[in-house]
Structures are given as C-alpha cells and as structure tokens.
Amino acid sequence: MSTILEVKDLTKKFADIEVLKGISFKLKKGETLAVIGSSGSGKSTMLRCLNQLSPPDSGQVLLEGVNINAPGIDLNTVRADMGFVFQDFNLFIHLSVLDNVMFGPLRVRGMSKKEAREIAMNEIERVGMIDKIDFYPAQLSGGQQQRISIARALALRPKLILFDEPTSALDPELTGEVLSVMTGLANDGMTAIVVTHEMGFAQSVADKAIFIDQGVIVEQGVPEKMFAHPRHERTKLFLSNFVGLQ
C-alpha cells in the first residue's frame, strides 16, 4: 500500500511552551493509526496541526507527497480532503441531520442537491441513522450526534479522517455505538488517525499506535505488541493505568 500521509519534524509552540517537539510518522492508505498519551501530551494539538486548524511552527505534512504546510497551498481544498471529527461533535444546530450531512457535498464540493442528497443518504445509512434524517442535533443523544458528525465528514469523500477523542464526551454505552461505526470504517479501508483513550479500540482496530508524551513520540508500533510489551518506562507507566489490557 502507498504512503498517504507523511509527517516530518512537526513543531508547535504556544507562547513559551513547546507542545510538539518534532513529530514524525508515516501512514499508509487504509491504515488506522491510534494516537495515545496523557492529557496535555500534545496529541490533539498534533491532530489540529495536520489540517492547520492550528498552524504548526515548522515541519512538513505531506499529503500524497504534497507538503501542505507550505505557503501557496489552498488550505480549504486540503481541509476538505481531511475529514475531522471533534470531541464535542460540533454539528450545525440550525440544520436537520440530512442538511448537516448534505452540507459538505453541497457547499464545499459544489455538487447539485440531488447528488449531495444521494451521498448524504448513503453516509447516514452507513452510520445507522437513516430513521433520524429529519431530526435536529438538539433532539439527538451524544452518540447519535457523533455518528452524524462522522457521516458529515465522510460525505466530503476525504482521503483520510482525523478523529479527535471522538468518544471522550460520551458514556460507555454511547461510546460503544460510536466505536462500532469507526470499526466499520476501518474494515471498509478508510484511512484514519484516531486520538483516543479507548485502549481496547486501539488494540483491536488500529494497525499502528503511537504514544506521545510531552510533545515527542516515545514509542510506536503494532498496538498489540506495544501494549503487551512496552519498551519504554514512560509507556509502561501510562499503560499500567488501564485495566484489562493484556
């Protein structure tokens, strides 16, 4: 499989605090990458640097070989190609479920209403919400909202999706329904980067995991091996907080 994303030496400072101190990794098409680490370690910042929601200070982000962290790049096109799913869903509250999911194809991709509707219906079906197309976000549970926000990201037909702690605002039951949608995506061959505290999901679904601590990648590898035999003390300590991992 070909490399879809390559990150080289990404750095980011907020005021005097170095949040990212040179992050580098590669992702192949169809892979799911789990990014783990404690709160404040720089995981989310790293994700937000990838699509420039917060622009990195230095380093390269190569999307299919093109450095998108360079002057002259049309950021809107790049962002449309990288889906983003937020911790707190951020659905458009004045739009129905169907209109939320149609929004990208219609307003970003410039498709006709008919095409947009077709794509939206497909994606809503995929996340199992077809009976709720006329509902509004405020009428849905957190888990349902998150599934719609995944459908909204998918409707743009992105090259990869970035998940920023997609289940951290949900209770265990709702977490389950969102994770099962994400597992389905991974099985369908969607490329994804998932910042998560769901170690079970990372272990069973992700092809690769990276552990970030204080702005650097401490360890990376196949999740099963990494979780069972962490090589670094810091990784060991972090993983020891999770019960039920072998």
Add this chain to the structure above:
Amino acid sequence: MEIIRILISELPQFAKGTLVALEVLAGLLFLGLVLGLAIALAEIFGNTVVKFFATTVRKFLWAIPQLVLLFLVFYLPFDLNPVLAAIIALGLCSSAFQSQIFRGAILSVQSGQIEAAKAMGLSKPKIIFYIVIPQMIRLSIGPWTNEFSSELKDTSLAYVVGVVEIMRQAKYIIAYTFGNTAAVYLFVGVLYFILTRIGTYFFYRLEERLWVPGFEKRS
C-alpha cells in the same frame, strides 16, 4: 363629549400621520439593519483597521442624542426633505444599537461550529453566510423586537424637523380643541400602544417560525 367627536372626525388625519410614522420607521429600521449588520461583521471579522473604524463610528452614533442628530442631518446643506432626514438620522442612531444586537447574536454562535465548518474546507464568507447569519437571525429577533418598539416610539421625535407624523397631527388638532390637550395625547398614547402590540405580535410569530426543534420555545 365634544373631544370624542373631534377625535373621531380627525381619524383620517391620524391615519395619515400613522402611515408617515410607519414610513419613517421602516426606513430607519432598514438603514439601521444594513449598517448595524455591517458594523457587527466588521467588529467581529474585520482586520485591525476595519475593526477600529467600525468601533469608532459605532461609539459616535451611540453617544450622540437622537435629537441632535436629527437637527444635524436636517440642517446639512443638502436640502433633504424632513422624512428622509429623519430616516437617515434615526437610522444612523439605530445602527449603533442594532450592531450590538447582531454582535451579541453572532458571538453566541458556538465557536465549535465555526471551527467545524473551517475544518470542512469552507471559506470565511461562506461560513458567515451559511452558518453564522442563519443562527444569528434567530437569536436576534428577541432583542430586535425591543429595538423595533423603541424606534417606533422614537419616530415621534421626527416631528421637530417638520415630519407630519402622529405627534405633528396631534399638535394640529390640539391647536383648535382648546383645553383638551391631555385627551388628545391620551389618544396618541393608545395609538402607539396598538401599533407596538401589532408589531411585536408579528415578531413573536416570526420567532416561532424560525424555532429549531430541540430548543426551548417562548411560552
């Protein structure tokens, strides 16, 4: 009751005055809306220079009494007719107030939604048009209804530059009713009350129509 007979016979004059008042009101609210929205967008989304300019203009319009602005515009060397002068002066004043209504409403649109739109690759003008403005309208109706009734009353100020609105008509009538001044003003007061109620009724209906399922309704 002589005065009642007079008031009834003068109803056509009051109707004329009411139409003129509504004309001034519509004009000034429209001017205030366009300018106010422009000021709000400039204050929130503009760069430093635009922001500074918008804020300065708004602060001036905010600070100058309507009466002063009315005379100022009327006596500008453009030979404006009184109705137009009133619309411009009161509209400028209203724009300062309306801008703050819109500014508050825009800032109440959750920043997460704007970030989500940005992350989808939507340009800034499109974000404003498709995400911010539709939500802003719904949030603005309440305070805007307040501004509407306040401006409806302020059209009575236009009488000082010679606009023949309700107050001016009242003055004409008082001139020959001798001693029933209070009764005429009472009638005028009731007239403003009725106009305000009719107006707010329609805004409440509009608010209902723009209600988004899942949110609280006005009880």
